[in-house]
Structure formats: C-alpha cells, structure tokens
Amino acid sequence: MDSHSKQSSEKENESRHSPQQEHHHHQQQRRHSGFEDTMRSDHSSVMDFNKSGIFVERTLALIKPDAVHKANEIETILLNQGFTVLQKRRVILTAEQCSDFYSEHYGKKFFPSLVAFMTSGPIVAMVLAKENAVHQWRELIGPTNSTVAKETHSESIRALYGTNEQKNAVHGSDSEVSAEREIRFFFPNCIVEPIPMGQPAKDYLEQNVNKTLMKALTALCKEKPKDPVLWLADKLMEINPYKPKLTQVHSSSPVDDVIIIE
Incomplete structure (x- = not known):
C-alpha cells in the first residue's frame, strides 16, 4: 500500500x-x-x-x-x-x-x-x-x-x-x-x-544468551530428536541459568499468597 x-x-x-x-x-x-x-x-x-x-x-x-x-x-x-x-x-x-x-x-x-x-x-x-x-x-x-x-x-x-x-x-x-x-x-x-541494536545487542547476547544457547544446540545435534524445536525449548528451560528459585512467602493478605502465571 x-x-x-x-x-x-x-x-x-x-x-x-x-x-x-x-x-x-x-x-x-x-x-x-x-x-x-x-x-x-x-x-x-x-x-x-x-x-x-x-x-x-x-x-x-x-x-x-x-x-x-x-x-x-x-x-x-x-x-x-x-x-x-x-x-x-x-x-x-x-x-x-x-x-x-x-x-x-x-x-x-x-x-x-x-x-x-x-x-x-x-x-x-x-x-x-x-x-x-x-x-x-x-x-x-x-x-x-x-x-x-x-x-x-x-x-x-x-x-x-x-x-x-x-x-x-x-x-x-x-x-x-x-x-x-x-x-x-x-x-x-x-x-x-x-x-537494542548493533553492538549493544551483540554484547547482550554474548553476555546472557550465547553460552547457554550453544550448549543446548550442541546437545541437540548429539541427540537428534524427532521434534528438535520442542526438544530445544525444553533443554533451554532445563539449563537456564536465570531460572528463578521459588520460596515460600507468608502474607497477612490471602490475595498476596496467590501467584498467577499468564
């Protein structure tokens, strides 16, 4: 148009x-x-x-x-x-x-x-x-x-x-x-x-993504799964170094004890 x-x-x-x-x-x-x-x-x-x-x-x-x-x-x-x-x-x-x-x-x-x-x-x-x-x-x-x-x-x-x-x-x-x-x-x-574009984007990927991604891709090539995309997604979740740690939180408000994941 x-x-x-x-x-x-x-x-x-x-x-x-x-x-x-x-x-x-x-x-x-x-x-x-x-x-x-x-x-x-x-x-x-x-x-x-x-x-x-x-x-x-x-x-x-x-x-x-x-x-x-x-x-x-x-x-x-x-x-x-x-x-x-x-x-x-x-x-x-x-x-x-x-x-x-x-x-x-x-x-x-x-x-x-x-x-x-x-x-x-x-x-x-x-x-x-x-x-x-x-x-x-x-x-x-x-x-x-x-x-x-x-x-x-x-x-x-x-x-x-x-x-x-x-x-x-x-x-x-x-x-x-x-x-x-x-x-x-x-x-x-x-x-x-x-x-982020250009060098800032490259720096971000190098610092936060590339190492984990390469580890998962290497494992993918060795495994050769039937559904490589789904396997890769699961693998990244498994080895994610930034995976949050869950802790028990007590609150006086019942609403605060409910976690909603969208």
Whole structure:
C-alpha cells in the first residue's frame, strides 16, 4: 500500500484533557487483571528487523469490535507495510476499563456511546514496532471518520473496514507519550524501551544468551530428536541459568499468597 498524503488536523477520539477529565482520570484505577483474554499473548521475535541501528518506535494498535472479524486481513496489511507485531492479545473490556482507557473524553457528549461500542464485543490489542511507528500507523489507518477516509484516503484501513466516525475499525496512539501509556494499559508487563541494536545487542547476547544457547544446540545435534524445536525449548528451560528459585512467602493478605502465571 502506498503512503498517504499528510493527514488532516482532525483528531481521533483520543486527544487532550480538560480539568474535569483530569479529575475523573485521577480518581480511577486501572484494572488489567479484569481483562477477559480469549487468546493468549503472541510474543514475536524482533532480532533482525532493523539492521541500520536507528531507533525503533512502538505504538499501540486496536482492532475494534466492528472489525475484529477482519483482524487477519488487517494484520496482513500492517505486516506488509513493515510493522512487526511484538505482542498481541484479544480481550473484552468492561465498561470501567473502557472508561479508564478513554478517560480524557469523560464528560463529552459521545463518551457513553463510545464506551458502549468498545465494550460490545472483543477487540484485538497489538504492540507494533517500526521506525516512526506512531506516525506511520496513523498514516496507514487514515482519518478518524471512515466516511472521510473513503473520500480522501481510499486505501487506508479505516476506508476499507470502517463505517463512520465511531465505528472506524481501528485505533492508533496519537503520540509517543500516549503510546507508552496505552501499551502499559493493555500490556502492563511490557518494557517500553528502545530495542537494542548493533553492538549493544551483540554484547547482550554474548553476555546472557550465547553460552547457554550453544550448549543446548550442541546437545541437540548429539541427540537428534524427532521434534528438535520442542526438544530445544525444553533443554533451554532445563539449563537456564536465570531460572528463578521459588520460596515460600507468608502474607497477612490471602490475595498476596496467590501467584498467577499468564
């Protein structure tokens, strides 16, 4: 898909705070644990998609309820445009979670209908990586209003899969600051930092990975198992020098005694 001309100044329904909205925002607590996951997180390798050593930016992409049935097509489009999917999950938001995510719009006329729409079905959340990812993703998805997108950016994702200003198929973070906040909302364990490239990456692998990996690969060649990938994964887990040591922790709170592994 060709790059589109510079997008108009209209903002997506994710923009600025008013004093009233700020007050509402600080009263709320994020409840990530309430997400109803309908598919497990998909962690993709990012070893070699930026050989030039330039900064690789990350942004949050959402496929909204009206376009979830086209999620595979949309993902194919973004992959063809050079984006890498670092993490992905399919979730159903509660009204409270949705209100928290869109807290800057609290008090606006469209807020109730926005919450109703975004909680009407599952959504797909993705962390995308690419040079200048925030701008590039917003260019690819097109104007906020899908009707306008069909007229001015006919090959954009919103033109292809959206219906109107609210049912516009996808969401994209509008700035690097927003991207960091939104990524942490859906992926609280995600480290939003520049991906190491060049010599720093080589140093990291040499210090933390190569010795263990070579040991496992040598054992793999000797063993020649029927399923080498599964065998290698098990072997790496077995000889992992960073494997955590489990200890018994007593707490006055029963919640603190529960360990949840996702």
